[in-house]
Amino acid sequence: MATLIAPSLLAANFANLQKDIEMINRSEADWFHLDIMDGVFVPNISFGFSVIDSIQSLCKKPMDAHLMIIHADNYIERFKNAGINRLTVHYEACTHLHRTIQQIQHEGMKAGVALNPHTPVFLLQDVIKELDTVLIMSVNPGFGGQTFIEQSCEKISELKELILKKQAPTLIEVDGGVNLETGAKLIAYGADVLVAGQFVFGSESPEETIYQLKHL
Numbered sequence: 001m002a003t004l005i006a007p008s009l010l011a012a013n014f015a016n017l018q019k020d021i022e023m024i025n026r027s028e029a030d031w032f033h034l035d036i037m038d039g040v041f042v043p044n045i046s047f048g049f050s051v052i053d054s055i056q057s058l059c060k061k062p063m064d065a066h067l068m069i070i071h072a073d074n075y076i077e078r079f080k081n082a083g084i085n086r087l088t089v090h091y092e093a094c095t096h097l098h099r100t101i102q103q104i105q106h107e108g109m110k111a112g113v114a115l116n117p118h119t120p121v122f123l124l125q126d127v128i129k130e131l132d133t134v135l136i137m138s139v140n141p142g143f144g145g146q147t148f149i150e151q152s153c154e155k156i157s158e159l160k161e162l163i164l165k166k167q168a169p170t171l172i173e174v175d176g177g178v179n180l181e182t183g184a185k186l187i188a189y190g191a192d193v194l195v196a197g198q199f200v201f202g203s204e205s206p207e208e209t210i211y212q213l214k215h216l
């Protein structure tokens with residue numbers, strides 16, 4: 001399977017989101033990646049439903065939301081209504097993770113679980129078969145433009161092993177510090193989806209940068 005590319009809108013120009021969304025529509029990107037932060041689970045606040053509702057009709061590719069929030073259960077139906085196709089919650093922020101996954105899938109969305117850099121992969125062994133995606137955080141969540149944590153590569157190997165062992169249908173998504181160098185390494189270790197924010201939107205030609213990531 002060709003690697004999927006999910007540009008993170010966190011690094012887009014919020015004064016002209018439409019322009020960046022249209023660029024992603026034109027590009028070889030596969031998904032829109034939306035980072036939702038609550039200022040509690042992570043020390044930053046990003047954007048919420050008013051923004052997602054406004055961009056929903058502009059986004060012509062699946063919307064992949066990464067929730068960095070507590071009490072995600074309270075908002076699952078609301079994210080579905082906002083047009084989100086894939087919803088990822090954090091392992092560290094969910095008390096009843098299995099129930100949360102079921103609720104997301106009950107709403108017709110793909111369900112993902114994100115792991116912070118300090119959270120080991122083996123903790124997912126009893127839910128992996130239910131998961132559409134595992135999002136390996138290769139930086140500490142909360143901010144774009146951080147340095148890639150090398151240890152993430154080993155976690156991808158461990159996750160790949162777990163997925164094969166359990167014959168799970170799960171995609172491996174990686175988020176944080178992705179560029180051409182780290183991206184190539186991540187693909188070699190088994191990543192299926194690369195999220196990239198600063199590397200795409202901070203480049204001279206974001207569309208060309210997406211092309212380069214897609215063809216690594």
Ligand SMILES: O=C(CO)[C@H](O)[C@H](O)COP(=O)(O)O
Pocket residue numbers: 008010011035066068139140141142143144145146175176177178195196197198199
């Ligand atoms: O989840 C995130 C932050 O919590 C971002 O998606 C991630 O950091 C991507 O940003 P960049 O590619 O700029 O490192």
